[in-house]
Amino acid sequence: MKNTFRYLLLALVFATTFSDGVLAQFRQGTNILGVGLGFGGYGGVNRSGLAFNTGIPIGVQWEIGVSPKLGVGYFGVGALGGVYFFTGGSFVVAGAQGNYHFDIPTAKNLDLFAGLNLLFAFNEFASGAGLGLNIGARYFFTPNIAGFLRLGYGFGFAMIGVDFGL
Secondary structure, eight states: OHHHHHHHHHHHHHHHHSOOOOOSSOOTTOEEEEEEEEEOEEEEEETTEEEEEOEEEEEEEEEEEOSSOBTTEEEEEEEEEEEEEETTEEEEEEEEEEEEEEOOTTOTTEEEEEEEEEEEEEOSSOEEEEEEEEEEEEEEEETTEEEEEEEEESSOSEEEEEEEEO
């Protein structure tokens, strides 16, 4: 299992590093897959139902640019998911996201965004749903690899990670 994960990660890095289909800024048709590690948030479930938890979310995200330029940017939609670990347990989170990406011509490597997400959380004791708000930034080190920081109220108060252009 450990070797399989390493091979998949290596293949993803090679595929995204040598692909020429992604621009550094988010546009219509941009397709991004990422992984991250965070802190805090809501959307968790415990024995009493939906609850706030201070813990560690480990998540994945996918987003695709779906609109031509509207105003000063572009709309993207996608999915969020992961596992949230907290004292006394864990839960699984899955949901949808919608973000508005600001087009900043003078900052070609920077993608600033703000958005909403709808999350569903469940574990062996309960399940629940909630809305989240976020703001974030991606900095593209190459046309297909970016670091990201997402702040908000939802899957995690703060999440940092790496995104790959597909």
